[in-house]
Amino acid sequence: xxxxxxxFSFEILKKTPDGARRGRLTTPHGTVETPxxxxxxxxxxxxxxxxxxxxDCGTQAVLANTYHLHLRPGEDTVALLGGLHAMMGWPGPMxxxxxxxxxxxxxxxxxxxxxxxxxxxxxxxxxxxxxENGALFRSYVxxxxxxxxxxxxxxxxxxxxxxxxxxxxxxxxxxADRDYTARSxxxxxxxxxxxxxxxxxxxxxxxxxxGIVQGGIYEDLxxxxxxxxxxxxxxxxxxxxxxxxxxxxxxxxxxxxxxxxHPLRPTHLLGIGGLRDIFHGVRQGVxxxxxxxxxxxxxxxxxxxxxxxxxxxxxxxxxxxRFARDREPIDASCDCYACRTASxxxxxxxxxxxxxxxxxxxxxHNVRFMNRLMERIREAIGTNxxxxxEAAYR
Amino acid sequence: xxxxxxxFSFEILKKTPDGARRGRLTTPHGTVETPxxxxxxxxxxxxxxxxxxxxDCGTQAVLANTYHLHLRPGEDTVALLGGLHAMMGWPGPMxxxxxxxxxxxxxxxxxxxxxxxxxxxxxxxxxxxxxENGALFRSYVxxxxxxxxxxxxxxxxxxxxxxxxxxxxxxxxxxADRDYTARSxxxxxxxxxxxxxxxxxxxxxxxxxxGIVQGGIYEDLxxxxxxxxxxxxxxxxxxxxxxxxxxxxxxxxxxxxxxxxHPLRPTHLLGIGGLRDIFHGVRQGVxxxxxxxxxxxxxxxxxxxxxxxxxxxxxxxxxxxRFARDREPIDASCDCYACRTASxxxxxxxxxxxxxxxxxxxxxHNVRFMNRLMERIREAIGTNxxxxxEAAYR
Numbered sequence: 001x002x003x004x005x006x007x008f009s010f011e012i013l014k015k016t017p018d019g020a021r022r023g024r025l026t027t028p029h030g031t032v033e034t035p036x037x038x039x040x041x042x043x044x045x046x047x048x049x050x051x052x053x054x055x056d057c058g059t060q061a062v063l064a065n066t067y068h069l070h071l072r073p074g075e076d077t078v079a080l081l082g083g084l085h086a087m088m089g090w091p092g093p094m095x096x097x098x099x100x101x102x103x104x105x106x107x108x109x110x111x112x113x114x115x116x117x118x119x120x121x122x123x124x125x126x127x128x129x130x131x132e133n134g135a136l137f138r139s140y141v142x143x144x145x146x147x148x149x150x151x152x153x154x155x156x157x158x159x160x161x162x163x164x165x166x167x168x169x170x171x172x173x174x175x176a177d178r179d180y181t182a183r184s185x186x187x188x189x190x191x192x193x194x195x196x197x198x199x200x201x202x203x204x205x206x207x208x209x210x211g212i213v214q215g216g217i218y219e220d221l222x223x224x225x226x227x228x229x230x231x232x233x234x235x236x237x238x239x240x241x242x243x244x245x246x247x248x249x250x251x252x253x254x255x256x257x258x259x260x261x262h263p264l265r266p267t268h269l270l271g272i273g274g275l276r277d278i279f280h281g282v283r284q285g286v287x288x289x290x291x292x293x294x295x296x297x298x299x300x301x302x303x304x305x306x307x308x309x310x311x312x313x314x315x316x317x318x319x320x321x322r323f324a325r326d327r328e329p330i331d332a333s334c335d336c337y338a339c340r341t342a343s344x345x346x347x348x349x350x351x352x353x354x355x356x357x358x359x360x361x362x363x364x365h366n367v368r369f370m371n372r373l374m375e376r377i378r379e380a381i382g383t384n385x386x387x388x389x390e391a392a393y394r
Numbered sequence: 395x396x397x398x399x400x401x402f403s404f405e406i407l408k409k410t411p412d413g414a415r416r417g418r419l420t421t422p423h424g425t426v427e428t429p430x431x432x433x434x435x436x437x438x439x440x441x442x443x444x445x446x447x448x449x450d451c452g453t454q455a456v457l458a459n460t461y462h463l464h465l466r467p468g469e470d471t472v473a474l475l476g477g478l479h480a481m482m483g484w485p486g487p488m489x490x491x492x493x494x495x496x497x498x499x500x501x502x503x504x505x506x507x508x509x510x511x512x513x514x515x516x517x518x519x520x521x522x523x524x525x526e527n528g529a530l531f532r533s534y535v536x537x538x539x540x541x542x543x544x545x546x547x548x549x550x551x552x553x554x555x556x557x558x559x560x561x562x563x564x565x566x567x568x569x570a571d572r573d574y575t576a577r578s579x580x581x582x583x584x585x586x587x588x589x590x591x592x593x594x595x596x597x598x599x600x601x602x603x604x605g606i607v608q609g610g611i612y613e614d615l616x617x618x619x620x621x622x623x624x625x626x627x628x629x630x631x632x633x634x635x636x637x638x639x640x641x642x643x644x645x646x647x648x649x650x651x652x653x654x655x656h657p658l659r660p661t662h663l664l665g666i667g668g669l670r671d672i673f674h675g676v677r678q679g680v681x682x683x684x685x686x687x688x689x690x691x692x693x694x695x696x697x698x699x700x701x702x703x704x705x706x707x708x709x710x711x712x713x714x715x716r717f718a719r720d721r722e723p724i725d726a727s728c729d730c731y732a733c734r735t736a737s738x739x740x741x742x743x744x745x746x747x748x749x750x751x752x753x754x755x756x757x758x759h760n761v762r763f764m765n766r767l768m769e770r771i772r773e774a775i776g777t778n779x780x781x782x783x784e785a786a787y788r
Contacts, residue, residue, distance in 0.1 A: 043743075043744075043747045043749055044740070044743065044744070044747075044749075045744060045749045045751040045752075047749065047750060047751065048750045048751060048754070049751070050731065050735075050751065050754070050755065051735065052731065052735075068747075072743065072746065072747060073718065073739065073742075073743040073746075077718065077719055077739060077743070080719055080721065080739070081721060081737055081739055081740060082721075087737070087739075087740050088740070089735035089736060324467065324471065325471055325474055327474065327475060327476075337444065337446060341444075341445065341446075341483035342483060343475055343481070345467065345471060345474070345475055345481075346438070346475060346481050346482070348467075349437075349438065349466065349467040349471070350437075350438070350439060352466065352467075353437045353438075353462075353466060355437055355438075355439045355441065356441060356442045356750055356753075356754075357439040357441065357442060357443070357444060358439075359750075360442070360444070360750075360754075361444065
């Protein structure tokens with residue numbers, strides 16, 4: 001939901017026969033032309049990029065993680081610094097998640113790579129209990145016990161000050177059976193109602209709340225969840241939970257959800273950023289995406305490139321010795337700072353020498369690549385030529 | 395030396411009664427207004443800063459290390475990429491050292507921190523032999539045996555393509571006695587003559603060679619070395635070797651050398667970048683400085699600040715918990731990107747969270763701080779007010 005007279009709006013400018021839509025999401029910190037990609041600024045920074053460079057790369061929106069920011073520096077410190085926008089120097093739209101995904105995935109040891117190099121080494125399971133009230137977990141920063149409830153997540157996100165908030169939900173793992181998923185779905189729905197009530201109590205007209213559709217890989221549950229979320233006063237809707245074990249299953253789930261979502265609300269697909277997945281999601285009516293993939297891959301030397309340049313994976317690995325004497329930029333047709341100034345051989349050298357500038361430059365490229373991809377997708381929707389565009393990226 | 399009709403010149407615009415001078419050093423890649431600070435781009439990048447940001451910080455010149463670049467990516471690769479300027483995207487003046495300092499200091503295990511995190515762990519002593527011909531050492535990259543001679547250092551530096559080159563010398567450790575230092579000095583002088591001969595053979599009018607004054611802490615040897623270097627056809631002169639065990643000894647050595655150097659040649663003080671040392675050096679006629687200190691310290695959270703803000707050390711340590719809720723920028727009077735956009739609390743958070751943006755932002759500040767310091771020193775020379783300026787930094 002967004003309060004009456006709010007600074008939020010979502011306008012669908014065009015729909016294509018294949019289901020894609022071109023939209024405009026307006027927030028108090030500016031407008032997002034959709035489809036768009038949100039970059040992950042997990043702990044309050046998109047790793048290695050200052051806000052000025054993010055803008056220079058054509059970035060429209062970023063996402064920050066409530067779980068990490070709650071633990072450090074804490075929402076009170078963020079609020080003292082004027083909220084996330086002021087703290088990060090990021091002028092544009094921003095989304096925070098509820099903290100649930102990290103609690104559950106780190107709790108199950110699932111995305112421990114997120115916090116390797118941290119003090120949790122050898123003790124990844126930090127989730128202690130889930131009950132009707134919320135989740136009890138241990139802080140990876142200082143080992144303290146913490147409780148996250150639907151209400152506290154909303155209050156934390158209010159203090160963090162992002163434009164778009166998400167309600168706490170339980171992220172069921174892929175292996176959860178239908179029964180567990182169904183019961184979890186009902187609890188998530190109760191949590192979303194509590195989140196909405198807390199949000200309405202606070203009623204910040206500078207923030208808007210999305211609902212999250214759950215239901216795992218079960219189409220009937222997904223439909224129930226879509227109907228439930230659509231019936232509540234959420235401003236937008238996010239597709240959460242497990243999307244399956246492979247691309248086919250994911251495409252099936254996203255397609256199902258796409259059919260039953262509220263047709264006029266902005267729709268975010270959580271944590272998905274593969275090129276093919278983006279094209280597929282766009283055709284199911286998804287407006288915005290986020291994923292750590294483009295920036296994380298960059299730090300390890302993986303540069304996103306269009307099909308003709310790629311190693312069959314949509315990327316090139318600049319660590320590879322084959323680039324040691326390659327004078328070309330990552331992509332001669334790219335206008336990013338890295339492609340304008342650095343050869344693949346220089347990037348290879350920086351990465352091999354563990355110079356942090358290497359990861360930074362590749363991150364600049366990947367961010368610009370994703371932003372150009374989304375620009376082109378928006379153009380292609382305008383000219384009904386998504387298929388042709390997708391072929392160029394294959 | 396610089397070839398006749400060369401693109402190099404050094405003009406002394408003003409001298410003050412206390413010995414400081416305001417100059418202009420012209421190179422094929424632009425002009426350095428002196429006194430000036432050269433930033434260390436050891437392996438072909440000033441750690442964490444792209445060339446665009448270096449320019450934005452008012453940087454005039456950078457330095458790169460022949461030793462590291464010879465081992466990786468190799469001078470042939472650098473030359474293939476168009477030389478260091480093109481490779482790094484750095485448009486301005488650049489200096490390379492001879493490789494000697496790293497061979498000797500890493501060889502003696504002295505600056506092993508430079509390459510910790512590397513494969514040399516537990517085997518820091520890589521210098522195998524020094525003789526009249528040159529130095530034999532092992533590569534820290536692949537363990538191969540390498541020889542560096544005066545001639546090969548010049549040839550490598552020619553391929554790297556910096557504007558200003560340095561001849562190979564033996565860097566005697568502080569504990570070397572007068573006898574050893576005297577014999578080493580003579581060999582270094584022979585090496586410098588060989589370097590000059592090789593340089594003249596190649597005769598690149600786009601590069602200039604400085605001589606290096608040795609002699610350790612022995613004033614008579616320093617004087618001999620100054621006279622020797624002044625008598626040879628070097629374009630400029632650098633003060634190298636051990637400057638003593640404490641500040642007093644260093645000031646005495648630099649003051650001695652300052653008296654006997656060629657009065658019209660540009661003078662570089664190698665590896666010195668403390669604020670007080672810079673003010674002292676400037677008064678002895680030093681024109682340019684370099685040091686890893688401002689950028690290395692930044693990566694560990696040390697931000698350079700004027701006296702009134704400092705913790706008595708010319709800096710503040712942003713890792714300290716006292717900055718956890720500090721809404722001020724590092725220095726409210728600083729115009730750098732970090733001070734315009736980031737609070738100390740945000741920087742503290744980034745550093746504590748090991749977000750690489752933290753070190754980058756503090757590096758931006760420290761680079762800008764050093765560049766502003768040098769700007770002010772140049773202004774103060776113009777108005778004969780160096781003492782007053784120095785007091786403001788205390």
